[in-house]
Amino acid sequence: MTLTRREVLGAVGIAAGTCALSSCAMEGVGSFQGGASKKVFPWKYAELDPDATAQRAYIHCAKGHCMYGVFATVMSQLADEYGEPYRSFPVDMMIYGAGGVADWGSICGALNGSAALIGLFVKDEAEIKKLVNELFLWYQQTELPQYAPPKPGLNIKMAKSVSDSVLCHVSVTRWCKASGHKAYTKPQKERCKRLTVDVAKKTVEILNAHFASQFSAALQHDEKTRQCMPCHTKGSKLQNTRGRMDCDSCHTTLPDDHGLI
Amino acid sequence: MTLTRREVLGAVGIAAGTCALSSCAMEGVGSFQGGASKKVFPWKYAELDPDATAQRAYIHCAKGHCMYGVFATVMSQLADEYGEPYRSFPVDMMIYGAGGVADWGSICGALNGSAALIGLFVKDEAEIKKLVNELFLWYQQTELPQYAPPKPGLNIKMAKSVSDSVLCHVSVTRWCKASGHKAYTKPQKERCKRLTVDVAKKTVEILNAHFASQFSAALQHDEKTRQCMPCHTKGSKLQNTRGRMDCDSCHTTLPDDHGLI
Numbered sequence: 001m002t003l004t005r006r007e008v009l010g011a012v013g014i015a016a017g018t019c020a021l022s023s024c025a026m027e028g029v030g031s032f033q034g035g036a037s038k039k040v041f042p043w044k045y046a047e048l049d050p051d052a053t054a055q056r057a058y059i060h061c062a063k064g065h066c067m068y069g070v071f072a073t074v075m076s077q078l079a080d081e082y083g084e085p086y087r088s089f090p091v092d093m094m095i096y097g098a099g100g101v102a103d104w105g106s107i108c109g110a111l112n113g114s115a116a117l118i119g120l121f122v123k124d125e126a127e128i129k130k131l132v133n134e135l136f137l138w139y140q141q142t143e144l145p146q147y148a149p150p151k152p153g154l155n156i157k158m159a160k161s162v163s164d165s166v167l168c169h170v171s172v173t174r175w176c177k178a179s180g181h182k183a184y185t186k187p188q189k190e191r192c193k194r195l196t197v198d199v200a201k202k203t204v205e206i207l208n209a210h211f212a213s214q215f216s217a218a219l220q221h222d223e224k225t226r227q228c229m230p231c232h233t234k235g236s237k238l239q240n241t242r243g244r245m246d247c248d249s250c251h252t253t254l255p256d257d258h259g260l261i
Numbered sequence: 262m263t264l265t266r267r268e269v270l271g272a273v274g275i276a277a278g279t280c281a282l283s284s285c286a287m288e289g290v291g292s293f294q295g296g297a298s299k300k301v302f303p304w305k306y307a308e309l310d311p312d313a314t315a316q317r318a319y320i321h322c323a324k325g326h327c328m329y330g331v332f333a334t335v336m337s338q339l340a341d342e343y344g345e346p347y348r349s350f351p352v353d354m355m356i357y358g359a360g361g362v363a364d365w366g367s368i369c370g371a372l373n374g375s376a377a378l379i380g381l382f383v384k385d386e387a388e389i390k391k392l393v394n395e396l397f398l399w400y401q402q403t404e405l406p407q408y409a410p411p412k413p414g415l416n417i418k419m420a421k422s423v424s425d426s427v428l429c430h431v432s433v434t435r436w437c438k439a440s441g442h443k444a445y446t447k448p449q450k451e452r453c454k455r456l457t458v459d460v461a462k463k464t465v466e467i468l469n470a471h472f473a474s475q476f477s478a479a480l481q482h483d484e485k486t487r488q489c490m491p492c493h494t495k496g497s498k499l500q501n502t503r504g505r506m507d508c509d510s511c512h513t514t515l516p517d518d519h520g521l522i
Contacts, residue, residue, distance in 0.1 A: 041353045092302045095389070096380025102393035105504020106368040106427055107361075119357025128356070132363035166367055167428075169504035182500040239443040243366020243430035250511040 043085065045121040047208050048077050050201045057200035058149050061193045066109030067097025067116075069196040070203060074117050100168025108168045110192075110199035111139060117203060122210070130217060131206050133244065136166050137219035138202060140246055145194030147201070154190040164222075165249040171195075224248045231259070304346065306382040306472050309338050311465045318461035319410050322454045327370030328358025328377075330457040331464060335378050361429025369429045371453075371460035372400060378464060383471070391478060392467050394505065397427050398480035399463060401507055406455030408462070415451040425483075426510040432456075485509045492520070 053073055060076070061069030072091040079087035094116070096102055097109035118131050143160040159179035163171035172183055172192070181187040209215035220226070221244070228247045231238050314334055321337070322330030333352040340348035355377070357363055358370035376393050383389050404421040420440035424432035433444055433453070442448040470476040481487070482505070489508045492499050 039349060039351065039353075041351055043351060043354075088300055090300065090302055090304060090381060092300075092384075093304075093377060093381040095386060096376045096393070098386075099503055101368055101373065101376050101427075102379075102390045102397075103503065103505060104368075104393070104397055104427060105502070105506055107365075107373075112362065112368075112373070115357045115362050116354060118363075120351060120354040123353075125356060125359075129363045132357070132365070136363075136365055166362075166365060169502060169506065173502040176501050183503045184495045184500060234445045239445060240437050241366070241430060241434040242360055242364065242444045244364060245366055245430065253514060 042123045043120050045207055045211050046078060046081065047211065048074065048204045050204045050208070053077060053204045054147055054197050054201045055150075057197040058147070058153075058193060061196045062153065064092065064095045065098035066192055066196045067113035068092070068094040068109075069193070070110050070113030070200040071116055073200050074204065105169030105172075106167060108139070108163075108166055108171055108195075108199075110196040111136060111166055114199055114203040118207070121207060127210070131210055131215070134215075134217050134219055135199075135202060135206055136244070137221065139166060139199065140164055141219065141222070142198075145191055145198050147194045147197040149194065149197075152190070153193065154186050156187055156190065158191065158194065164246050166245055167249075170249055222246060303384045304381050306468055307339060307342065308469050308472065309335065309465045311462045311469070314338060314465045315408055315458050315462045316411075318458045319408070319414075319454060322457045323414065325353065325356045326359035327453055327457045328374035329353070329355040329370075330454070331371050331374030331461040332377055334461050335465065366430030366433075367428060369400070369424075369427055369432055369456075369460075371457040372397060372427055375460055375464040379468070382468060388471070392471055392476065395476075395478050395480055396460075396463060396467055397505070398482065400427060400460065401425055402480065402483070403459075406452055406459050408455045408458040410455065410458075413451070414454065415447050417448055417451065419452065419455065425507050427506060428510075431510055483507060 056077065057069050057073040060073045063069075064072060068091065071094040075086050075089050075091050094113055097107075097112040100106040100108060101112070114135055115128075115132050118128055118135075122128050122131065140163055143162055145158060145160065148158075159175065159181075161175040161178035163174055165171055165174075172188065175181075175191055176183055176188065179187065179191070181191075206215065221229070225247045228251075230236055232241050233239065317338065318330050318334040321334045324330075325333060329352065332355040336347050336350050336352050355374055358368075358373040361367040361369060362373070375396055376389075379389055379392050379396075383392065401424055404423055406419060406421065409419075420436065420442075422436040422439035424435055426432055426435075433449065436442075436452055437444055437449065440448065440452070442452075467476065482490070486508045489512075491497055493502050494500070
């Protein structure tokens with residue numbers, strides 16, 4: 001699938017007002033001409049080659065870490081093919097997501113970058129949730145990293161681990177346990193680079209499927225979490241929390257009277 | 262502080278390539294003229310009125326939830342004052358962060374929006390971490406929400422709570438316990454709206470101070486977390502994890518042999 005010139009022009013709203021500001025004369029932009037820019041949303045997505053995504057993500061990740069690695073990769077693929085507005089998105093801003101947002105260990109930066117892309121290309125909130133849900137469940141349940149770089153930045157036998165969580169803190173800790181390596185070391189950073197590649201590739205596969213009307217959710221929460229949900233989530237008896245993360249990655253023990261009230 | 266025309270023009274890179282793509286003639290954009298756009302980064306920040314931020318965030322939050330509420334508010338304040346490129350940032354993409362990223366309960370969406378803004382306006386990674394650190398520690402340790410809207414969307418006596426966490430899941434659960442209200446209810450959503458206002462206001466205060474060279478970190482981790490760090494974080498004996506979140510909000514109990522190895 002490729003974009004026509006008309007389709008790409010549908011995404012140029014980000015430029016029109018800027019030109020007005022900078023006193024440039026605009027021609028040929030149709031309804032986007034003039035000072036009050038018409039903000040086009042969502043941005044157009046075009047099918048990408050997931051293997052090309054993977055190769056590029058490994059390089060981008062080395063430059064700006066995990067969130068940037070996913071976001072800048074997809075944006076640069078679209079920019080190379082279609083130019084603007086993709087080329088001028090300030091992708092460097094996404095460096096903030098590294099290490100679970102500025103090293104805080106919350107949401108995995110690769111997943112934050114993916115979700116940001118999905119938010120940019122998909123307008124409907126229910127659809128965003130459906131795609132993010134599939135990606136996040138896959139991340140929680142899959143042995144990662146899977147990517148084997150043709151030219152590894154670090155030559156090691158790479159251990160794999162299942163995170164059971166979308167949080168950087170938990171994901172890294174589990175890999176450290178599985179591998180025997182410490183955090184903040186070259187092997188851990190190499191692991192996160194390769195995991196970022198996996199997430200970028202999976203994101204493109206999901207977006208490709210969605211925009212080809214071929215996406216269907218395949219994964220569900222693990223059994224333990226499914227046992228918790230009927231009492232705690234939306235529409236339940238207690239309805240005392242929000243979220244979709246696996247419960248037992250933090251709630252490892254429960255009080256003796258749990259479930260008796 | 263206001264931006265000069267020259268300073269604002271420093272941030273128009275996002276438009277140049279688009280104009281080239283859409284065949285418009287560009288004049289007066291200096292070095293940004295032509296097809297290969299020069300991506301300007303970071304974007305310029307200009308001092309904003311935190312009280313105006315608060316008023317606007319309450320309205321924006323109702324439109325696109327927490328992450329959007331913070332991000333779109335600051336961007337719209339700058340857009341109203343300076344036009345482009347702020348006006349054309351595709352702020353709607355930030356809806357993805359609602360409910361801790363697409364309802365997953367991970368990083369609080371308001372904080373994700375704040376960190377994204379800091380990442381857009383601040384280039385140096387160490388500086389980004391310093392500012393995000395102060396914001397996140399404040400969020401973890403402060404009774405929120407504080408904002409009392411002049412025209413409340415919901416008229417209730419608003420309970421306050423200390424989250425002890427930057428995660429949506431924990432933050433909401435603690436407020437539900439403190440208030441007696443269930444999750445996914447109008448009172449909970451009103452609480453998150455007001456908390457989003459608090460975060461937006463605090464973000465602007467931090468950015469104002471930073472760009473006036475008046476920022477200094479005032480907060481530190483709580484005592485319990487400071488006890489954990491010497492064994493687990495960077496440079497420690499075990500160095501077996503990453504993150505800066507309060508430890509005991511998830512690690513409520515420790516095994517009997519903890520600390521003996």
